[in-house]
Amino acid sequence: MDSTALVFLLCAPPYLVSIFWTVGCAWLADRTHLRMPWMLMNAAITFAGLLITAYSTNSGARYFGVFLGVSGCNANLPTIIAFQSNNVRSNSRRSVANGVQFVFAAIGGIYASTTFMQKEYPTYRTGVWCAVGTQFLLIILCAVMFLHFRKKNRAAEERGEYIQEEESFRYTY
DSSP states (O other), X not given: OOHXXXXXXXXXXXXXXXXXXXXXXXXXXXXXXOOHHHHHHHHHHHHHHHHHHHHOOOHHHHHHHHHHHHHHHHHHHHHHHHHHHHTOOSHHHHHHHHHHHHHHHHHHHHHHHHHSOGGGTTTOHHHHHHHHHHHHHHXXXXXXXXXXXXXXXXXXXXXXXXXXXXXXXOOOO
């Protein structure tokens, strides 16, 4: 078998495994009514997968890192979309928030194409560390949002303040 065919055969399994992980995470997030813990866990899984792939010298370990990276990253896509939709009240606001979210997703493609440079083959250190940075940013933003949402929910409970012009609305985690 030539190397190109082998590359294509080895690309499929990480994505197949990520399908099951993504569906499992989505199901569990819906059952628990929580998104943020799953976002944090998937960011950590992606973080670990990236570092294993980048720094391990064992090709089996590196391939395992690809499974982790792809699974964590792919599972966070629907989780983040649902998290955003759950925390925006009106349809017009949700539409704008979805648009902003998709713009940043498109920027992510540009970001990846400029940070994973051919001249750094096969390690792609700049791209890996830029991707690690985005996962770290996600973790920090989750912490900031958790504190902000908790503060707003407490104010609504204790002082009767409205969140997004609705008395009964509460942010979800």
